[in-house]
Amino acid sequence: ALREYEDEDEEDEAARQKRLELQEKQEEEWRQKQDTSRAVMLEMLGDRPTADVQAPENVLFVCKLNPLTNDEDLELIFARFDSDAKADIIRDPDSGVSLQYAFVEFTSNEACNEAYLKMNNALVDDRRIKVDFSQSVAHVWDRYNKKYRMGDRSGMDRGFVDGGRGNVRG
Numbered sequence: 001a002l003r004e005y006e007d008e009d010e011e012d013e014a015a016r017q018k019r020l021e022l023q024e025k026q027e028e029e030w031r032q033k034q035d036t037s038r039a040v041m042l043e044m045l046g047d048r049p050t051a052d053v054q055a056p057e058n059v060l061f062v063c064k065l066n067p068l069t070n071d072e073d074l075e076l077i078f079a080r081f082d083s084d085a086k087a088d089i090i091r092d093p094d095s096g097v098s099l100q101y102a103f104v105e106f107t108s109n110e111a112c113n114e115a116y117l118k119m120n121n122a123l124v125d126d127r128r129i130k131v132d133f134s135q136s137v138a139h140v141w142d143r144y145n146k147k148y149r150m151g152d153r154s155g156m157d158r159g160f161v162d163g164g165r166g167n168v169r170g
Contacts, residue, residue: 005159026037056105059134065089068123071102077124078104082111103134 074087089102106112
């Protein structure tokens with residue numbers, strides 16, 4: 001009787017494990033569908049050139065900067081991880097005043113990861129900065145818009161029959 005009980009336990013455990021694996025697989029599929037749905041929505045709203053575009057993995061978002069910090073200072077600070085790091089502090093388009101956040105682009109993902117690990121909560125110009133991986137596709141979007149404005153519409157469907165001129169008949 002004890003042997004039968006142990007066999008049932010093993011079967012129950014195997015069935016339980018199989019159910020958990022199936023549940024995890026279904027949850028992952030659901031997450032992927034949600035991500036795709038959000039990306040398509042952003043494309044429809046005009047926030048992304050295509051739903052397939054991904055944020056670059058070698059760019060960090062840096063916030064809580066001192067308003068006096070400039071691009072060169074930030075590049076110098078992040079140069080210890082990548083001598084070719086490029087910093088771009090975002091500024092108000094009208095006044096030119098720093099909005100106190102920036103994007104730092106690295107030549108490699110490894111340098112980006114190291115900078116992320118070591119620079120989050122670092123003290124820069126008397127401010128404790130926050131660092132995270134960028135979710136922005138702005139640089140990709142800028143290149144897309146520039147190509148579109150220059151007349152290159154190859155592979156670009158902006159939803160206009162007439163190329164955006166206002167003539168629906170084409």
